[in-house]
Amino acid sequence: MKRVLLLIGFVLANALQLSAQDLNFNEGWRFLNEKAEGAESPEYDDSEWREVTLPHDWAIEGPFDVKYNARAGGLPFHGTGWYRKEFTLPKGARDKVIRLEFEGAMYNAHVYINGKFVGNRPYGYIGFEYDISQYLNFGEGTNVVAVRLSPEDLSSRWYPGAGIYRSVWLKMDEKIHVDHWGTYITTPTVGPKKAVVQNETVIINRFSEDKTIVVKQEYFAPSGNKVAEGEEELLVKAGTEQTSALFVTIENPAIWGLENPHLYTQETSLWSEGKEMDRYSTKFGIREIAFDKDGFYLNSEKLRFQGVCLHHDNGPLGAAVNRRAIQRKLQIMKDMGVNAVRTSHNPPSRELLELCDEMGILVQDEAFDVWKLAKVPNGYNKFFEEWSEIDLADMIRRDRNHPSVVMWSIGNEILEQGKKEIGWKLAKQLHEVCVQMDPSRPTTAGFNYYSAPYDNNMAQQVDIAGMNYKPSMYSEVRKNYPYLPTYGSETSSVTSSRGVYHLPIEKYSTHESLQVTSYDIIGPPWAYPPDIEFYFQEQNPHSMGEFMWTGFDYLGEPTPYGGKDNSTNGYWNADWPARSSYFGAVDLSGFPKDRFYLYQSQWTSKPMIHVLPHWNWEGMEGQEIPVYCYTNCDEVELFVNGKSMGRKVKGKDKTNIIVDFLRYEPKSFDSPYRLSWMVPYEAGNIKVIGYKNGEKINEKSIFTAGKPYQLALEVDREKILADGVDLAYITVKVLDKEGNVCPLADNKVSFIVEGVGRLEAVGNGDPTSTASFQADNRKAFNGLCLAILKASKEKGEISLTAQSKGLKKASISIISE
């Protein structure tokens, strides 16, 4: 990424400096969500079009409607979208190289400059850029960039979003410059005393004469101190490119790891005839990854993936990229004990990778959900033949300097698994692209068939075979393929709705309410409780760990409601308004479900304890209620209104869960990973006390809540940046007079925002709500809802008041600076 010298609110004509730089090009666009004949022409009148700032997702604006496919979120993501932006360039820019970079446009972008077609890029998840120098006017003349997007219906198995949903950059360079994603840094030697940092930099000479170019590389430690440098002189022939290759040694390196994710910077400068022609900076980490049949190693330490699969949407904000939204998502995942993310099933945003670098989270970077055989009628398979190798190579070129990225995935549940003739050949071909682009990382894929991909020699084409939903096969694969490294690339897929408990617990995965119980045992036919995966991971120490499906709920794929793969629109909409997933350990608004704590109990060691369900069962007095406790303590005692219901030892005393779990024996589900009691209901409170080595460590109580009485607000950060994009997430709780969350409350809450920010979106985590995410009010869902505030560029205070009929209102203020 080039240094951004000028970020905000620029007027190109007079503010642009003529040194090499990237200009953020997100502001000042106009947008129309329909076909527009001739809109690529500079003369076209777009004055009636809406003004928008990128990143933008038009589909999240809604409305939700049964006429749109629930599988893709029930939102209007298909059709035509046009974006136009007018800009001027100074006269002096005439002899520069000017490129326009799109980090991602959903879907099938056609880009025009001043009416001329510049290029087409179908895959919405990949970034691309064009050299637009030849199409531009300088000085007095204006320029128009026009982008037509044409996402199709039935083109995705989840909500893809729609629009220019990632950032756009205008880059102005001298005729000698570093190529797009032109640096490649690896650390072939990593040790406490020294590290070798190797880099390859692609240099372009667009002059019509040969040029001698001096390439300088300077290295800066996380502290900012310069720690190494290198220099190379190259003769680059007219109109060609050359790769400079250098290595330097860094003494006593600060090594990138999960606890201390130290980042270095490589500052590249290109010099010709004594003049600096370009400057390009690249962040990287010094770390070593390795794997063998017995596991995965980071800096020589064996590490198991405590991973989550994540789709790319940011809940109520849709697919539009927002750094803070992603940071919050990752922080919540880290709090659950997550150390790895699988970017299911597509290249992620740059921001996600930068944040994983900074936060110490490993990434499995995944390219595709489909190859040639279609999963949906209008999917990427249409473009696979022409684009897959280019898209895959570009993903790797873009992402290979991120220390967080530890594997390239060439595909998820690719249907060619079942095709003996072509599966392994395509896998080999894509694997080879990865090796060519980056031999420093292993390749993988998520296989969900057994035993076809192994029999068909397809799983053997990747370095590490990912197994989706096959924990009971881990040992068999180990026996039959003793040298094949494996892990659970997709696991569990249990479904639940936050705060929903059906009694008796439903026997089948669906329920007339279109919600799913939160006892964490229900799922579609291929799913199984997290406990089963924990068990098989323990039985198979060679397995590198798991990536559970999914960390967060996402828009679309409302399984167990809706339908099946390869079905038609109508089938998926049969259970309308179920419109977003139930798979998350965290709901669409970022509120943890109970399952969050089940994973936390397995993946973290800081003492924690969690108890469920809520304790508001009026009318069920005397009836037996299953009470579960998730903890990393060894023993727990449960009290109901002060009376002990017994002390139980985790992993020893049988749990008592009475649900038939149909697919796994024994029928009465028993788990060493949770504790449970059946207790007759009486209003009051339940309390769990956790013990470790016999010593009381922690406790948690839940009280029977009274009637909704008041609102309470909690903000995630009291200070945000006045940069026009930063966000504050405010949790709204409906409380009784004593301050207990009312677990069934669905009061409608209205919001008033004052000061230097605005209400960006609202949500509540209800997967069946068709209310707009952009309204100024939201009903609580099981006691909670969410307001997301966005900063403006003005510094000052932003205040939010939440009110609801009959309840005491609440206000909160934050500083934007």
Ligand code: GAL
């Ligand atoms: C998997 C698939 C995921 C998601 C999941 C739901 O088979 O790879 O994308 O559909 O099932 O359980």
